[in-house]
Amino acid sequence: MKKLFIISAIFSLHLSLGIHSFAQQSLTQRPEVTSPVINGDTVTFKLYAPKAVTPKTIGDFPGSPLLMDKDSTGVWSATITLPSELYIYRYDIDGVFTADPANAFTVRDIATNFSLLLMPGDVTANYIVNNVPHGRLSSVWYESPALKTQRRMSIYTPPGYDESQSTTLYPVLYLLHGMGGDENAWPTLGRAAQILDNLIAKGEAQPMIVVMPNGNAALPSAPGESWLGFTPPTTSLPHTMDGTFEYAFEDIIDYIDAHYRTIAEPSGRAVAGLSMGGFHALNIANLYPDKFDFVGLFSAAISPRENVDNHLFTQREKMLDRLFGRGLQLYWIAIGKDDFLYDANSEYRAQLDSSHYPYEYYETDGGHTWKNWRRYLARFASKIFK
Amino acid sequence: MKKLFIISAIFSLHLSLGIHSFAQQSLTQRPEVTSPVINGDTVTFKLYAPKAVTPKTIGDFPGSPLLMDKDSTGVWSATITLPSELYIYRYDIDGVFTADPANAFTVRDIATNFSLLLMPGDVTANYIVNNVPHGRLSSVWYESPALKTQRRMSIYTPPGYDESQSTTLYPVLYLLHGMGGDENAWPTLGRAAQILDNLIAKGEAQPMIVVMPNGNAALPSAPGESWLGFTPPTTSLPHTMDGTFEYAFEDIIDYIDAHYRTIAEPSGRAVAGLSMGGFHALNIANLYPDKFDFVGLFSAAISPRENVDNHLFTQREKMLDRLFGRGLQLYWIAIGKDDFLYDANSEYRAQLDSSHYPYEYYETDGGHTWKNWRRYLARFASKIFK
Numbered sequence: 001m002k003k004l005f006i007i008s009a010i011f012s013l014h015l016s017l018g019i020h021s022f023a024q025q026s027l028t029q030r031p032e033v034t035s036p037v038i039n040g041d042t043v044t045f046k047l048y049a050p051k052a053v054t055p056k057t058i059g060d061f062p063g064s065p066l067l068m069d070k071d072s073t074g075v076w077s078a079t080i081t082l083p084s085e086l087y088i089y090r091y092d093i094d095g096v097f098t099a100d101p102a103n104a105f106t107v108r109d110i111a112t113n114f115s116l117l118l119m120p121g122d123v124t125a126n127y128i129v130n131n132v133p134h135g136r137l138s139s140v141w142y143e144s145p146a147l148k149t150q151r152r153m154s155i156y157t158p159p160g161y162d163e164s165q166s167t168t169l170y171p172v173l174y175l176l177h178g179m180g181g182d183e184n185a186w187p188t189l190g191r192a193a194q195i196l197d198n199l200i201a202k203g204e205a206q207p208m209i210v211v212m213p214n215g216n217a218a219l220p221s222a223p224g225e226s227w228l229g230f231t232p233p234t235t236s237l238p239h240t241m242d243g244t245f246e247y248a249f250e251d252i253i254d255y256i257d258a259h260y261r262t263i264a265e266p267s268g269r270a271v272a273g274l275s276m277g278g279f280h281a282l283n284i285a286n287l288y289p290d291k292f293d294f295v296g297l298f299s300a301a302i303s304p305r306e307n308v309d310n311h312l313f314t315q316r317e318k319m320l321d322r323l324f325g326r327g328l329q330l331y332w333i334a335i336g337k338d339d340f341l342y343d344a345n346s347e348y349r350a351q352l353d354s355s356h357y358p359y360e361y362y363e364t365d366g367g368h369t370w371k372n373w374r375r376y377l378a379r380f381a382s383k384i385f386k
Numbered sequence: 387m388k389k390l391f392i393i394s395a396i397f398s399l400h401l402s403l404g405i406h407s408f409a410q411q412s413l414t415q416r417p418e419v420t421s422p423v424i425n426g427d428t429v430t431f432k433l434y435a436p437k438a439v440t441p442k443t444i445g446d447f448p449g450s451p452l453l454m455d456k457d458s459t460g461v462w463s464a465t466i467t468l469p470s471e472l473y474i475y476r477y478d479i480d481g482v483f484t485a486d487p488a489n490a491f492t493v494r495d496i497a498t499n500f501s502l503l504l505m506p507g508d509v510t511a512n513y514i515v516n517n518v519p520h521g522r523l524s525s526v527w528y529e530s531p532a533l534k535t536q537r538r539m540s541i542y543t544p545p546g547y548d549e550s551q552s553t554t555l556y557p558v559l560y561l562l563h564g565m566g567g568d569e570n571a572w573p574t575l576g577r578a579a580q581i582l583d584n585l586i587a588k589g590e591a592q593p594m595i596v597v598m599p600n601g602n603a604a605l606p607s608a609p610g611e612s613w614l615g616f617t618p619p620t621t622s623l624p625h626t627m628d629g630t631f632e633y634a635f636e637d638i639i640d641y642i643d644a645h646y647r648t649i650a651e652p653s654g655r656a657v658a659g660l661s662m663g664g665f666h667a668l669n670i671a672n673l674y675p676d677k678f679d680f681v682g683l684f685s686a687a688i689s690p691r692e693n694v695d696n697h698l699f700t701q702r703e704k705m706l707d708r709l710f711g712r713g714l715q716l717y718w719i720a721i722g723k724d725d726f727l728y729d730a731n732s733e734y735r736a737q738l739d740s741s742h743y744p745y746e747y748y749e750t751d752g753g754h755t756w757k758n759w760r761r762y763l764a765r766f767a768s769k770i771f772k
Contacts, residue, residue, distance in 0.1 A: 030481075047482070048481065048482065049480075049481065049482045050480070050481045051439065051480040051481060052480075052482070053437065074481070093479070093482060094435075094436070094437040094438075095416075095434065095435065095436045095437055095460065096433070096434065096435045096438070096479060096482075096484075096487065097487055098482075098484040098485070098487045099484070099485065099487075099499065101482065101483055101484045101485075101498075101499075104494055104497045104498065104499060104609065104610075104616075105609075105610050105616050106492060106499055108490055111490045112487075112490065113485065113487075113490060113492055113499070116610075116616070118616070128613070128615070129607075129610075129611055129612050129613055130613050131536070131612075131613045133527075133536075134527040134536070134538075136524050136525060136526050136527075137524065137525045138522050138523065138524035138525075139522060139523045139524075140522050140548075141519075141520040141522075150517070150519075150520070152520075162526075162645060163645075164644055164645050221515075223490065223491075224490075224491050224502075224515075225515055226515050226517075227514070227515055227516050227517045229514070230490075230491050230502070230504070258550055259548060259549075259550050
């Protein structure tokens with residue numbers, strides 16, 4: 001009972017996985033590497049790769065790929081000045097593309113893990129966890145009679161929602177991901193919980209529930225989270241953009257209204273999505289014209305993927321007429337100047353203009369990126385339920 | 387409106403991060419690599435590393451490190467036969483330790499990302515997501531007056547708990563992590579939600595709430611999840627094993643009983659933990675002798691880390707006397723034969739024996755590993771609240 005607990009031994013598993021190779025290092029000291037190292041508005045990427053020839057840092061920032069310089073201990077580094085933003089990056093080590101081994105924080109984008117980098121400043125102030133009241137983020141399974149399976153979604157409930165005595169009803173934002181994404185996309189790359197916590201703390205958004213379902217009608221969940229196993233995401237999923245998800249969407253609304261304290265009327269519901277999810281949002285608003293007062297299309301795909309003979313697409317004009325005839329509060333379209341869907345969105349806006357349907361339009365720099373989608377979420381969330 | 391949506395374009399961000407380097411490949415075709423490839427009880431690890439000299443696969447399985455063979459396209463591979471288990475592995479590419487770039491599923495263990503491998507069979511049948519009713523897993527913040535901060539924890543609520551009309555009260559298992567871990571450890575490496583879902587579906591465990599707090603009293607949350615930023619975990623945290631966490635534990639119990647439908651009496655509470663968490667569980671049972679009818683020590687540390695003059699440690703015999711005098715239902719000690727804490731646990735058992743305190747003892751093969759802790763959780767969970 002007197003012996004002190006030796007803390008290094010607690011790391012035995014961790015060390016045991018390194019020690020084999022450690023022994024192969026011919027007793028060379030393996031340097032401790034910290035990466036990335038942020039210093040004001042500069043960041044240094046570091047990589048211990050004693051035998052690499054021309055490693056590079058590849059990221060979604062200007063200047064990528066960065067060539068790296070080697071020091072005498074086998075550590076390569078590259079330094080760059082970057083504006084405040086959430087970036088993802090990895091290394092190309094002579095053909096091996098890999099996340100930064102020294103950075104414990106990665107994020108999966110489709111089938112690839114990237115390392116995470118938040119450069120401090122005004123943009124990421126909304127994306128970091130601040131010492132403000134926090135909502136809850138939950139993984140929730142619901143039964144979908146239409147899709148004949150149970151399915152997984154991510155749900156954010158705002159600060160105060162879970163106070164035991166509360167009877168307050170809350171509005172609900174249904175927030176949809178893009179192709180290759182899943183119910184984990186908005187909570188991870190999208191920083192949805194952090195953005196909502198921060199906006200609500202500043203009084204810039206109303207407290208709201210955010211429902212982030214899986215928009216791939218053929219799948220119950222993100223890969224690794226269902227009985228289908230760890231199948232990597234694929235580009236060849238069926239029923240992504242043929243109306244299947246939209247027709248099954250009422251199952252989600254019904255579940256949410258039955259299980260959460262919601263304002264179960266159009267003034268208490270918004271639907272928004274990015275890319276494929278913008279396409280879904282567009283169609284869901286059309287299909288359930290009496291459900292949503294707020295619609296957000298973020299870099300939305302406009303046309304179906306499959307050339308389907310589905311009245312969601314063939315009757316779109318009639319459905320828009322019905323939707324706008326009912327009189328919703330906000331139809332919000334956002335896209336970047338460099339987005340490959342820019343022309344399709346311009347064409348769609350021309351169609352809305354010609355019918356004198358009111359909408360708000362927000363055009364930004366940049367393209368089809370999470371950088372834009374995080375900003376669109378923050379902006380849209382601050383406009384709804386007010 | 388007639389144009390079909392070009393799906394490959396949706397992957398533009400993803401591709402853009404590869405394309406820079408792609409251009410550096412001198413127009414060499416980059417092969418598609420799937421890894422790991424599981425075939426019955428064998429697994430093949432694959433790695434595209436055209437310029438590597440002696441890459442190796444390092445994992446927590448027998449035979450590690452595995453040497454790899456290169457084919458004509460620059461893809462290295464190694465094949466091994468493995469029993470059903472959840473393994474973690476990474477590559478040593480001529481001194482670069484990195485997770486498998488082709489495997490989208492990683493898990494952070496302390497400050498390192500490893501790739502995840504679940505070999506099918508009887509052991510992992512409990513760890514995979516099956517098509518059974520699922521509980522919810524949530525990230526929840528609570529206020530700790532004792533630690534003067536809000537803090538983050540992971541909470542599992544069982545299937546049925548969240549049905550809107552339910553008034554059922556549930557028992558609560560407080561499940562504590564080890565040193566270097568945090569509130570994400572049991573939900574990720576520990577597969578706690580999957581284990582509980584599967585045991586409950588088979589009728590082998592009672593539906594229960596599982597509360598997984600952060601056991602590092604000096605921190606509000608896992609790294610990256612608080613305003614302290616993305617500070618990697620460190621071995622030099624203060625107040626890990628000096629009683630601070632234990633004295634603040636009542637804040638957690640109070641929060642849970644106030645916010646969840648709990649059986650708020652000893653028969654409805656269990657406390658268990660691994661390693662440092664086992665030490666915490668031991669002390670928490672002693673400190674709150676009227677709170678818990680079930681105590682689980684998994685590879686528990688027995689002695690304090692700091693040589694503190696704290697009556698939790700100096701008065702342990704008196705406290706154990708009070709605890710066992712009250713008459714709890716199960717005091718369960720589990721450890722592996724190769725665990726570096728084996729002797730400390732034997733000594734502790736001898737102490738319990740000499741006082742005729744009843745406990746159950748479960749000795750396994752292996753050491754201080756998640757392999758054992760997952761098994762201990764499954765076994766302990768099937769014994770409590772019955």
